[in-house]
Amino acid sequence: MTDQSSAAFERLSPSIQRWMWRQQWNELHDIQEQAINPILDRCDVLISSPTASGKTEAAFLPICTDLEDLASQSLGVIYISPLKALINDQFLRLEQLFECIDAPVTPWHGDIGAHVKQRLIRRPRGALLITPESMEALFVRRGSSVPRLVDHLRFIVVDELHAFIGTERGRQLQSLMHRLEVAAHKVIPRVGLSATLGDAELAAEFLRPRHGERVIQIASLAARREVLMQVRGYRTVSPQRVKRPVSQAEAIRNGTPDPTEPARADDLDVSRHLFETLRGRTNLVFANRRMKVELFADLIRRQEEQRNVPNEFFPHHGSLAREIREAAEERLRGSRPTTVIATTTLELGIDIGAVDSIAQIGPPISVASLTQRLGRSGRTEGEPSVIRIYIQEAEVDEDTSVNDRLRVSLVQTIAMIRLLLKRWVEAPVPSALHLSTLIQQLLSLTAQYGGFRAAEAYQALCSSGPFAAVDQPMFAQLLRDMASHDLITQTHDGMLVLDLPGERLVNHYDFFAAFTSPDEWRLVAYSRPLGTLPITSPLLVDSFLIFAGRRWRIVGIDEERREVDLESAAGGLVPRFDGNGALIHDRIRREMLQVYLDTDVPMYLDNPGRDLLTEGRKWFERFNLSNQSFLQQGRDTHLFPWVGDQILNTLALQFRTLGAEVEIQRPALVFRKALPDEVITYIRSLASSGPSDINNLAASVKNKHSEKHHIYLSENLLVSDYASSQLDADGAWQTIMRLSNSSARAQSGRQTDARQR
Numbered sequence: 124m125t126d127q128s129s130a131a132f133e134r135l136s137p138s139i140q141r142w143m144w145r146q147q148w149n150e151l152h153d154i155q156e157q158a159i160n161p162i163l164d165r166c167d168v169l170i171s172s173p174t175a176s177g178k179t180e181a182a183f184l185p186i187c188t189d190l191e192d193l194a195s196q197s198l199g200v201i202y203i204s205p206l207k208a209l210i211n212d213q214f215l216r217l218e219q220l221f222e223c224i225d226a227p228v229t230p231w232h233g234d235i236g237a238h239v240k241q242r243l244i245r246r247p248r249g250a251l252l253i254t255p256e257s258m259e260a261l262f263v264r265r266g267s268s269v270p271r272l273v274d275h276l277r278f279i280v281v282d283e284l285h286a287f288i289g290t291e292r293g294r295q296l297q298s299l300m301h302r303l304e305v306a307a308h309k310v311i312p313r314v315g316l317s318a319t320l321g322d323a324e325l326a327a328e329f330l331r332p333r334h335g336e337r338v339i340q341i342a343s344l345a346a347r348r349e350v351l352m353q354v355r356g357y358r359t360v361s362p363q364r365v366k367r368p369v370s371q372a373e374a375i376r377n378g379t380p381d382p383t384e385p386a387r388a389d390d391l392d393v394s395r396h397l398f399e400t401l402r403g404r405t406n407l408v409f410a411n412r413r414m415k416v417e418l419f420a421d422l423i424r425r426q427e428e429q430r431n432v433p434n435e436f437f438p439h440h441g442s443l444a445r446e447i448r449e450a451a452e453e454r455l456r457g458s459r460p461t462t463v464i465a466t467t468t469l470e471l472g473i474d475i476g477a478v479d480s481i482a483q484i485g486p487p488i489s490v491a492s493l494t495q496r497l498g499r500s501g502r503t504e505g506e507p508s509v510i511r512i513y514i515q516e517a518e519v520d521e522d523t524s525v526n527d528r529l530r531v532s533l534v535q536t537i538a539m540i541r542l543l544l545k546r547w548v549e550a551p552v553p554s555a556l557h558l559s560t561l562i563q564q565l566l567s568l569t570a571q572y573g574g575f576r577a578a579e580a581y582q583a584l585c586s587s588g589p590f591a592a593v594d595q596p597m598f599a600q601l602l603r604d605m606a607s608h609d610l611i612t613q614t615h616d617g618m619l620v621l622d623l624p625g626e627r628l629v630n631h632y633d634f635f636a637a638f639t640s641p642d643e644w645r646l647v648a649y650s651r652p653l654g655t656l657p658i659t660s661p662l663l664v665d666s667f668l669i670f671a672g673r674r675w676r677i678v679g680i681d682e683e684r685r686e687v688d689l690e691s692a693a694g695g696l697v698p699r700f701d702g703n704g705a706l707i708h709d710r711i712r713r714e715m716l717q718v719y720l721d722t723d724v725p726m727y728l729d730n731p732g733r734d735l736l737t738e739g740r741k742w743f744e745r746f747n748l749s750n751q752s753f754l755q756q757g758r759d760t761h762l763f764p765w766v767g768d769q770i771l772n773t774l775a776l777q778f779r780t781l782g783a784e785v786e787i788q789r790p791a792l793v794f795r796k797a798l799p800d801e802v803i804t805y806i807r808s809l810a811s812s813g814p815s816d817i818n819n820l821a822a823s824v825k826n827k828h829s830e831k832h833h834i835y836l837s838e839n840l841l842v843s844d845y846a847s848s849q850l851d852a853d854g855a856w857q858t859i860m861r862l863s864n865s866s867a868r869a870q871s872g873r874q875t876d877a878r879q880r
Contacts, residue, residue, distance in 0.1 A: 131159040136188040138223040143184075152177040153344045159185045161339040165277070165312045167331045169284070171320045172343035173498045178316045179216060179282075181341075186278050186314070187224050194226030197275035198247035201303070203255060203296065204282045207232040208448065208468070210252045213282070221249055232257050234445060247272045255296045259567055259635040262302065266571030273307040281330065284315040285491060288329045291830055294557040295637040297332060297589035298564045302571075305583060313338075319494045322550035332589050349507035350497065354536060354725070355396070356732030357515045359389040386422060389515045394422035397462075397482060400511070402435055405455060406462040407469055408482040409496050413440045413700040415484055416464050420672035421695065423464075438672040439465035442643070442700065443654040447671055464672075470495050480509035486536045487512070488705045491548040493539055512536055516735050525746070525754065525761055526788060529719075530739030533732065535707070537725060538714035549708045554592070555848035558840055559830035560637045561590050562605060566621070569611065570629045574620040577602060592847070597840065604837045639831045646670055648689040656698055662687060669695035709767030709854065712790050716765040719743040752862060753799040754791075760802050762792040764858050773855035776820040781805050803866045810863035814856040821846035 132140070132151060154172045161168045162185035172178050183200075190199035202217075204210045214230045221228050226249035231240055233256075243251065244265060253261070262269060279300055287293035304311050315330040315338075323342070328335030386394075397408060397419065410416045420438040427434050437451040448468065454461040455475040463469060470492060481500045487493035501508030514536055517527040542548075564584055568575055577599070585593050593601070602619070605611050610625035621629060628634060643655035644662070653671045656662075668675045674695030679688035719740055724733050746754045754761040764774065771787055778785045783805055784795040794802050809815070821827065827845040828834060836844065846852075 155181040167338040200278040202280040256635040263570040284317040291637040352727040356735040357389040404479040408464040410484045483512045528742040558844040559832040562832040574618040706768040769851040770854040773850045817846045817852040
């Protein structure tokens, strides 16, 4: 090696240095060089660097050096990943590295055999690669083994850290890391790895709650890759002009089931361009919803069949069977041309080798997601990152909505690209209480130790744990709520233990996940499992289905086994999957406004895309939205505050308290049967009354059960939890004052004009 005479490199053990020589490394990447000293000094470390920049080795080269005297006899490091597939991938990468220190690597998740797990329990050694859910199961089912398992643990590594921040699953992860330290009776150094971070300080605080300032932050200094980008615009018929098709159920009852669903012209155009442009290469195509994955996999497969060419396009999403997903991943790693159409399942750091390009169908779900997806391309030295984004906008007619006229999808995409180029990504909101996950952790703690005392549990999970925002009165109310549902009961000596319903809940297979699992049925074709399908509408024998990129007819339904038998068919319909869109950040909406106000046309737009942007800006000016926030359409008024969804949600609730009939049509609020002057009156009323009580607003929401264990919360705790995660009182107050001041200035200007006339 020519450039590894640094003091940091010299601190690596000779066996690790020899491993690097065998890999024919000529130099360390900058993050690898920076990480050696703080990790060997056993500091908490946060490593942020683009995909394929060597983050895994940055963590594990010094970790293996530190563990060389230990790992062959004791468990030295626990690696926690959000995905089972990422664990499988990292196992292949780390196994050879840990061989250098004569230590095993053990993957642990739902697809790993019991004998592998039992071997680690009997003799803890080396490295454990595990998901948060499997770690939860370890605490619940093998609680007595955990102290011995982690007795000599020296490091905890969290991969794809950004995927956890601000979520229920993230709070579960924080609790699990803290419980590992409680079981080991020591502070264990934590290493976080991430490709995209909106706020490094927030990420450091997530990694080590209350002590984020102690976390050593390491960011890549490498030059950014060249990016080749194109945004393609397509027009579709307005939804109001599409004749509603007869449902399958009605068709079957009439004896005339239609096995086909006519594809929209714009969907066909997008699929043709994907087919003609990507065929013969290796690519990833991202769609925001599983429905879109199945739709475009089917449309492209039909083109392949019509042209009698081999299939190169494969679907990949969380409902598909593991074997199908892994087969697609293996093709990506191979030498054959392969394009995989996926949801977020291939967004994270699974090693699939170099891909030629990325495609995105529809607006990205966030700037962070766009950054992550773009990082999957251009991983070969000297090669640019290539991305194509396909935006479908409605053709304008007399019935076209305001949002469609403004070309909101295209403008939002442009705003996200502008923020990407500024190196900005979303920072999660850290204020949520996560009471649903606190219930889960209390039940898990009870199962681990057989019971707990309230004061000790509060100390473990709240005072020194990750639920610091929960005070003692709220914690006491939470325990009463759990007891009222018979989840826990108190013994004569004051110990809280599981009651029978609590035991049944803890022993159920889906307890270990902090998120809600949908009600799903297994899909089987010719005895081969294809995956699972959330049942959002009735399935009927002789109805048709598109799944795993192929067309099927339902030939049998076993309700007891919750299994659907399929056979190949000529026709098929795309199934509907559950799933809500992500909340849009405040900064993105402000950037969207700036896109409308600017006159430049991005070079990355194709000609139809440029026309769509011109149309959107033309309508923006015609609606006079550059000078006002209000737009009257018939008897309704649209308010454009250009704020993020949390503020938008809060504003809608505030206006409803005044009796306004308000709908959210992002990015606008639509006031039904109200003129602009009436909306201004609402705004001034809110401005004069001061900031709203956030809990009073949340109390007006009818359905606040959005998390897994919300059903066990009393109304007052449910209100507090909802308000902490879904609303933004400060942002709403600032917006109200801004709108009030601007409306006052506008009214003053109108009065001045009238006097001059």
